[in-house]
Amino acid sequence: MLQPQFPIPDAEPIVIRGVVFDMDGVLTDTLEFHYQTWQRLADEENIPFDRKANEALRGLSRRDSLMAILGDRMLGEAIVEEMLDRKNRYFLEFIQTMTQDHLLPGVLDLLQELRSDGIRIAIASASQNVDLVTRQLGLTDWVDAITNVYNVPHPKPAPDVFLYAAEQIGLPPHQCIAIEDAESGVKAALDARMWVVGLGPQERVGAAHVILSNLNSVRWKDLLDKIQCCR
Ligand code: G6P
Ligand code: MG
Secondary structure, three states: OOOOOOOOOOOOOOOOOEEEEOOEOOOEOOHHHHHHHHHHHHHHOOOOOOHHHHHOOOOOOHHHHHHHHHOOOOOOHHHHHHHHHHHHHHHHHHHOOOOHHHEOOOHHHHHHHHHHOOOEEEEEEOOOOHHHHHHHOOOHHHOOEEEEHHHOOOOOOOOHHHHHHHHHOOOOHHHEEEEEOOHHHHHHHHHOOOEEEEEOOHHHHOOOOEEEOOOOOOOHHHHHHHHHHOO
């Protein structure tokens, strides 16, 4: 398994001035919405798909997800585009129903603490719907920058979206903590040389510097202590 990297030498104090959140699975749980919409598309196309297959798509871009579902089925670009659009149409129906009630437990409290501590906040997502979902969740005024993998050359697991988010909030990556729930996202943030908090089971986010099950009741000071202790 990928080992955590330590962004700055042992002797230097760790200074954190920014937090970069992944969105799906960290701020809100859209996994079920993605499952329902991929399942609908797969059923329409007679392609086998289930919840287990959906779990493997966590953190992947829409196109990479479709490629994984299609496996070795070779389809023309126009057909692929149509499927991506159709999947997103189904997904947008779910997004319209989202409100602040869809924030995961602990998120608002943590954002409040970050704000009062002067920490810059960004979202770095694989979702093309990140602006819309952020708005539905009532988070637009809470964040200093919103980026997604379509703003950069390479999607997660490449580090591009985290590097871009750090640039957007004007900080070097080693002064940022990334919070991620996907294996591909943890790899992306580690390769960006950020401090990484992984949310979920060891098998999925074990490479992160700090592993938590979720953000419920997580205090900013405790998180900073855990980061200081992890090297
Ligand atoms: C997130 C989810 C993925 C999803 C991707 C693209 O990172 O974890 O499961 O496929 O975003 O979302 P989009 O809204 O662009 O279809
Ligand atoms: Mg995620």
